[in-house]
Amino acid sequence: MADDLLTQLKAMTTVVADTGDLDAIRRFQPTDATTNPSLILQAASHADRRARLAAIAKEANDIDDALDAVAVDIGSEISELVPGYVSTEVSARLSFDTEGTLARAHSLIERYARKGVGAERILIKVASTWEGIRAAKTLEREGIRTNLTLLFSFAQAQACADAGVTLISPFVGRILDWHKAQQPEADFSGDNDPGVQSVKRIYDHYKGHGYSTIVMGASFRNTDEVKALAGCDRLTISPALLEELHGQQGALERRLVRGDAETSAPEPQTEDDFRWAMNEDAMATEKLAEGIRKFMADQRKLESLLTELRQG
Numbered sequence: 001m002a003d004d005l006l007t008q009l010k011a012m013t014t015v016v017a018d019t020g021d022l023d024a025i026r027r028f029q030p031t032d033a034t035t036n037p038s039l040i041l042q043a044a045s046h047a048d049r050r051a052r053l054a055a056i057a058k059e060a061n062d063i064d065d066a067l068d069a070v071a072v073d074i075g076s077e078i079s080e081l082v083p084g085y086v087s088t089e090v091s092a093r094l095s096f097d098t099e100g101t102l103a104r105a106h107s108l109i110e111r112y113a114r115k116g117v118g119a120e121r122i123l124i125k126v127a128s129t130w131e132g133i134r135a136a137k138t139l140e141r142e143g144i145r146t147n148l149t150l151l152f153s154f155a156q157a158q159a160c161a162d163a164g165v166t167l168i169s170p171f172v173g174r175i176l177d178w179h180k181a182q183q184p185e186a187d188f189s190g191d192n193d194p195g196v197q198s199v200k201r202i203y204d205h206y207k208g209h210g211y212s213t214i215v216m217g218a219s220f221r222n223t224d225e226v227k228a229l230a231g232c233d234r235l236t237i238s239p240a241l242l243e244e245l246h247g248q249q250g251a252l253e254r255r256l257v258r259g260d261a262e263t264s265a266p267e268p269q270t271e272d273d274f275r276w277a278m279n280e281d282a283m284a285t286e287k288l289a290e291g292i293r294k295f296m297a298d299q300r301k302l303e304s305l306l307t308e309l310r311q312g
Helices: 005-010 022-028 037-043 047-059 063-079 098-114 130-141 154-163 173-182 194-209 223-228 239-247 271-280 282-311
Strands: 014-017 032-035 086-089 122-127 146-151 167-170 214-217 234-237
Touching: 005 014, 005 223, 005 239, 014 022, 014 239, 022 063, 022 239, 032 037, 032 063, 032 234, 037 063, 037 282, 047 063, 047 282, 063 086, 063 098, 063 282, 098 122, 098 130, 122 130, 122 282, 130 146, 130 154, 130 271, 146 154, 146 282, 154 167, 154 194, 154 271, 154 282, 167 194, 173 194, 173 282, 194 214, 194 223, 223 239, 234 239, 271 282
Parallel strands: 014 032, 014 234, 032 086, 086 122, 122 146, 146 167, 167 214, 214 234
Antiparallel strands: none
């Protein structure tokens, strides 16, 4: 009997679990995992986890201290279940604050160290704003690895490569959402999916110019998008879609193939280049701003929960 599609995908792409659900991580055995306020909120629905969050929150000095303590607590548990990276998010409130992002990243790495988790296991997750990318460049020079998220445009991808970030998370499904809203009658199936096209373009550009930055497709709406990117360096996938892939049979074709570098890398973008390119890309500008707002909305919910638990 042929292997299921998830098993075949793991043979050509590093699979990352987009969840803070420890049971899901144990079941699907991804190489890497990620966590953020949205996922921590989901984890808080479990009674045993909620009690632990309460204990951590009550020991914290303030709400920011509680947020980071909870993220590192769950991230440390996840690090025992996966052999690779654990991505931990810097507050979305700092998306336009380079120095604030650096300070928060250093704090997270120090917290992990106190729990016995080395910096080489952690990816500091930062929004792909100009300020976030500048912070990532500094962190990478210090030996702290980064995951640049909310990436919707080629300009963002180029700036991340210029900065030498470890990994980028180009979003697939949210790009599709935007185009569907603009052109509801258009056919965006299969290779017509603009989110899939975006990741393929970035992947080919990175490999063609010899960039070492890892491309990790994210934000999938269906398994067809995942299958269309089989062969990408990494794909971060929700438990629901992992379950679907696990239950599907058939041959999975490798769609992205890494080639040798063909040409030297282009000149690095200036800040003016980056901001102009983003201004010209309505989809990327809108989805980046929306993404930060959504991350922040979930963070506020988590802050409210932790405040309640601190007072309980």
